[in-house]
Each structure stands twice: as structure tokens, then as C-alpha cells.
Amino acid sequence: MSKSKLNASIEAIEYIKPKIRIDSIIGVGTGSTVNFFINELAKIRHLFKGAVSSSDASTKLLESHDIEVYELNDVNEILIYVDGADEVDTSHNLIKGGGGAHTREKIVASASNEFVCIVDESKLVNLLGNFPLPVEVIIKSRSYVAREIVKIGGSPELRKNFVTDQGNQILDVKDLTIENPLDLEKRINLIPGVLDNGLFANCKPQKVIVGKD
Numbered sequence: 001m002s003k004s005k006l007n008a009s010i011e012a013i014e015y016i017k018p019k020i021r022i023d024s025i026i027g028v029g030t031g032s033t034v035n036f037f038i039n040e041l042a043k044i045r046h047l048f049k050g051a052v053s054s055s056d057a058s059t060k061l062l063e064s065h066d067i068e069v070y071e072l073n074d075v076n077e078i079l080i081y082v083d084g085a086d087e088v089d090t091s092h093n094l095i096k097g098g099g100g101a102h103t104r105e106k107i108v109a110s111a112s113n114e115f116v117c118i119v120d121e122s123k124l125v126n127l128l129g130n131f132p133l134p135v136e137v138i139i140k141s142r143s144y145v146a147r148e149i150v151k152i153g154g155s156p157e158l159r160k161n162f163v164t165d166q167g168n169q170i171l172d173v174k175d176l177t178i179e180n181p182l183d184l185e186k187r188i189n190l191i192p193g194v195l196d197n198g199l200f201a202n203c204k205p206q207k208v209i210v211g212k213d
Helices: 001-018 032-047 056-064 100-111 139-151 179-188
Strands: 025-028 050-052 080-083 115-120 134-135 155-158 171-172 194-197 207-211
Touching: 001 032, 001 115, 001 194, 001 207, 025 100, 032 056, 032 080, 032 115, 050 056, 050 100, 080 100, 100 134, 100 194, 134 139, 139 155, 139 171, 155 194, 179 194
Parallel strands: 025 050, 025 080, 080 115, 115 207
Antiparallel strands: 134 171, 134 194, 155 171
16 A cells, blocks of 8 residues: 555656746645655755645644745745545545545645645545545534534544644544535535535546556
8 A cells, every 4th residue: 555655656746847846836735645745745845945735744744854834825826736535536526634634635725726636546436425524613513513414414423532733623424425526515514613524526636646556
């Protein structure tokens, strides 16, 4: 599995390398596959200006490689955003948020000129939903949001002993039939108290790179 993730990361570097300039900002996601990507990105850090990170964990790893990390508010353009996924369907819709960073990931992805998703073969599915859908909720609204999710057929479970970088909680939702990811993404996000959910249908990647052993 590690070799698959490394191979996806190396291919992603080869894909973005011709695109970057000395003043480019690279968007960087979160997760085990992205950690491999960051290690590879460090090898070409002299070719670009810096990065915008989607999580505190990725920020620490980037900075450990002497890659300067900028706040999203302080940059005018993100050339390309590279991130992993927990599931990818045949239309490039994603489920993300296994690491609890999907809200910031979606923001940075949306602010970028191009979104590239890197995964290993195990993440490819025909229909999303086997992986529980993460929903970030404001703590005081958690019970209400859970009841509303039950009404649409989901089985929400609180992710125990976990707080997001924004200070919120995660409900991991099982038993959802995700035949229309875009509609479900919008429907869940309209529940008051939901910050964002882990469906990336409105903001899905233009390119998916699948690493193999």
C-alpha cells in the first residue's frame, strides 16, 4: 500500500512540475498519501514559492521540509491543489474527511485553479458510501444535526475523542445511499449547524492519479 501511495505521489510531481513557476503557490491536502506527496514535493521546493495547507498536520510536515506555508487569505492564486480521498467513484466524486480536515480541504480545493486527487487502487468504487460520510458540526448543534441526518436515512456516530482544527466535532454517517452525490452534499450542508460534509461533488477533482504497486 505504501508503494502505491508513493507511486501516486511521484506521478503527481511529474504532472505538476511543468506547470509551476518560481512564484507559484501549491495547495496541499491532508492524509497518509499526501504525506508521501509532501516528501516528494520537498525535492523540488526550489521551483516554487510556497504552499497553502489544509490542516495543522500538513503545515507541520511542510515546514519541517523548509517549505514556506501561507494563509489562504494572504495569497491571490493557488496554481494547483493536491489531495487524497477515502473513496473515488467513476465520475470523480469523492468522500473525504477520514482525517477530519475535509472542510478546510474543500475551501482550499475550491480556491485553486486545478484540483488533482491522488489515491491507491483500494479507494476506487462504483458507488460512494461504503466509507462513512464525515460531517463537521458545531458542537452545540450535534444532536439536532444527528436527528436530521437520521431522517434522510443515515446512521450518524460521533467520532470520539476528536476535535477538528476549527474546534468542532465530526459525525461519521453510515447507511447512506449516495446515488446523487451533488444533491446529497447540498442537502446535508443546508442543515443548520453543519459546517461542511465530506462529499466532494460540487468541488471534485479535474484529474485523479491512481498509484499502483
